[in-house]
Amino acid sequence: MENVKRLPYGVSNFVEVVEQNQYYVDKTMYLPLLEEQPGSLFFIRPRRFGKSIFLSMLRAYYDITQKEKFEKRFGHLWIGSHPTPLQGQYQVVYLDFSRASGGSGSLSENFDRYCSMAMDVFGRVYEPYYYPGYAEEMKAQPDFVSKLNFLNMHSEEYGAKLYLIIDEYDNFTNIVLNEQGNEVYHALTHASGFYREIFKKFKGMFERIFMTGVSPVTLDDLTSGFNIGWNISTDSQFNMMLGFSETDVRTMLQYYKDAGQLPSAVDIEAMITEMKPWYDNYCFAEESLERDPKMFNCDMVLYYLRHYITLGKSPKEMIDPNTRTDYNKMKRLIQLDKLDGNRKGVLRKITEEGEIVTDLVTTFPAMQIANPEIFPSLLFYYGMLTITATRGNYLVLSIPNNNVRKQYYDFMLEEYQDKRHVNLNDLGLMFYDMAYDGHWRETLEFIAHAYKENSSVRSAIEGERNIQGFFTAYLSVNAYYLLAPEVELDHGYCDLFLMPDLLRYEVKHCYILELKYLSAKDTVEKAETQWQEAVEQIKKYAAAPRVRQLVHDTELHCIVMQFRGWELERMEEILQ
Numbered sequence: 001m002e003n004v005k006r007l008p009y010g011v012s013n014f015v016e017v018v019e020q021n022q023y024y025v026d027k028t029m030y031l032p033l034l035e036e037q038p039g040s041l042f043f044i045r046p047r048r049f050g051k052s053i054f055l056s057m058l059r060a061y062y063d064i065t066q067k068e069k070f071e072k073r074f075g076h077l078w079i080g081s082h083p084t085p086l087q088g089q090y091q092v093v094y095l096d097f098s099r100a101s102g103g104s105g106s107l108s109e110n111f112d113r114y115c116s117m118a119m120d121v122f123g124r125v126y127e128p129y130y131y132p133g134y135a136e137e138m139k140a141q142p143d144f145v146s147k148l149n150f151l152n153m154h155s156e157e158y159g160a161k162l163y164l165i166i167d168e169y170d171n172f173t174n175i176v177l178n179e180q181g182n183e184v185y186h187a188l189t190h191a192s193g194f195y196r197e198i199f200k201k202f203k204g205m206f207e208r209i210f211m212t213g214v215s216p217v218t219l220d221d222l223t224s225g226f227n228i229g230w231n232i233s234t235d236s237q238f239n240m241m242l243g244f245s246e247t248d249v250r251t252m253l254q255y256y257k258d259a260g261q262l263p264s265a266v267d268i269e270a271m272i273t274e275m276k277p278w279y280d281n282y283c284f285a286e287e288s289l290e291r292d293p294k295m296f297n298c299d300m301v302l303y304y305l306r307h308y309i310t311l312g313k314s315p316k317e318m319i320d321p322n323t324r325t326d327y328n329k330m331k332r333l334i335q336l337d338k339l340d341g342n343r344k345g346v347l348r349k350i351t352e353e354g355e356i357v358t359d360l361v362t363t364f365p366a367m368q369i370a371n372p373e374i375f376p377s378l379l380f381y382y383g384m385l386t387i388t389a390t391r392g393n394y395l396v397l398s399i400p401n402n403n404v405r406k407q408y409y410d411f412m413l414e415e416y417q418d419k420r421h422v423n424l425n426d427l428g429l430m431f432y433d434m435a436y437d438g439h440w441r442e443t444l445e446f447i448a449h450a451y452k453e454n455s456s457v458r459s460a461i462e463g464e465r466n467i468q469g470f471f472t473a474y475l476s477v478n479a480y481y482l483l484a485p486e487v488e489l490d491h492g493y494c495d496l497f498l499m500p501d502l503l504r505y506e507v508k509h510c511y512i513l514e515l516k517y518l519s520a521k522d523t524v525e526k527a528e529t530q531w532q533e534a535v536e537q538i539k540k541y542a543a544a545p546r547v548r549q550l551v552h553d554t555e556l557h558c559i560v561m562q563f564r565g566w567e568l569e570r571m572e573e574i575l576q
Helices: 014-019 028-035 051-062 064-075 096-102 108-128 132-140 144-158 171-179 184-202 248-258 266-277 300-309 322-340 343-353 372-381 404-420 424-437 443-455 455-458 464-475 523-542 545-551
Strands: 042-046 091-096 162-167 208-213 355-359 386-391 394-398 480-491 492-500 508-518 555-566 567-574
Touching: 014 051, 014 108, 028 051, 051 064, 051 091, 051 162, 051 171, 051 208, 064 108, 091 096, 091 108, 096 108, 096 555, 108 132, 108 144, 108 171, 108 184, 144 184, 248 266, 248 300, 266 300, 266 404, 266 567, 300 424, 300 492, 343 372, 343 404, 355 372, 372 394, 386 480, 404 464, 404 480, 424 443, 424 508, 443 464, 443 567, 464 480, 464 492, 464 508, 480 508, 508 523, 523 545, 523 555, 523 567
Parallel strands: 042 208, 091 162, 162 208, 508 555
Antiparallel strands: 355 394, 386 394, 480 492, 492 508, 555 567
16 A cells, blocks of 8 residues: 555644644544534543644634635545535634743743734734734734734724634643642632633633633633633533544554554454553543443554554553653642642542542632542543443542553552662562462562561551552552452452453463451451451352453462561462
8 A cells, every 4th residue: 555644643733644644533523513512612631632633623624724725634534525614714813821831931921922922923824814014013012911902803893703722721720730839729829810811801702712621620710701611521422522432443453454554464353452451441421321432542542553563563561651741740639638638548549449439520610620529520531530330420430441550550659669669670570470480479478578668558547458559559560460459250359360461471370369457456266267258258259250261271379368467477379
């Protein structure tokens, strides 16, 4: 196949993608649907979900200066044969607030400088629709608000239709969270006050507004400012507007296989099976639970595919290193625990149970972003949780996939490592012996010893949960198993199931661990009773058909560990 389309990994410019023969997953069928909504919209999705390229497509479609290029850019897409009357009708003000944060000045000075430059560009681009000298006059206006007033006055006079597109409209909250310590609430209030004044200017000036971000902060106190925005983030008709569906992924893989870019023997279904547990399973609307397929994170899919095309196999590291930025943001929110709340506890609960039952807060004032009560909702918007079920009038938000789960484990691991460092390299070599030779005792004793040594554990509440959290964090360092805490089997939940990652490694041994806890005061009789119960329990787990299915041909080891306080008192393999 000649002229094989390039993969647009890291590219967010729609025009570049379609004009330079790059692969584009068509999202243009959503344009008529968006036009039916109120004039001002905001749409929240996690990072790396294709927001910027979507906005770039909107701009190319509606911009009056690009009207004549419609056929060239959109002819082969859905909208090419279904154009709307609004195509090519607008002068577009395009702002990316993530670029408004650079510079040596204060938040408001940097913001004003960036937005003023964007308005000067607008003046030059659209001068032909006004009068000679328009661009110079725009440039002469002293600040962003003056430039907006100037535009507003002349656009009305000349009958211009204006469309405002803002990428990362909530970026100021990130800057404040990054830079402020204990003053965070005050700083958020101050910053949102300054932003509110700007957004007041937008109100009534633009015929259409479309904004994206990663958190649904409102810039209003419901009585003033910009409260005409309509949040479509959890509207089921837009659930699949960003991200890739399984069909999108399959079509893309087939295209590159047919083009000879993937090994001829490659099994596309096997590739999808490998990707799904790592990148899939996002659902953003309650009504979509039964109706829509789950969505893949698009950047992750492109990362995987790029690796496969280049090296002829899947990446050794299934997680794109670029996702760490979101992880660091979550850590900064956790650090606010010294002010109020127990976000760390929420995080630990989610890590151990894989889910949380909660109300989803759909919008909140900017100063509330640091409020511990909305922390689970924030994790949903950041892509760290997704909708998996309902419980009465509450939602069950769960960890969507292994990629995200690994970030939770890393957080817990960092916590423990900060208190007392464990050599993870030594541990990694032990995991190899565990996976290939069935030598488990040394590894588990090593982690049990680290547990005893770790002072943070002693100061926290003792108990089974604590041990489980510690073991989960350190077992997650291994490469050969997918860690499934509290896997539901026929007879309840086992504590830890080390599920062999047979798609990637020829593991010979797998494990079920049952962790039991005694306090220092518990009697010998209680210890024996508890032990016998654990033995019966683990035998039942081992016999469950689901376990047989997941272990394949590996040898299953069932191990009970009994702790008294932070000492490992007894550990044995239970023969099935």
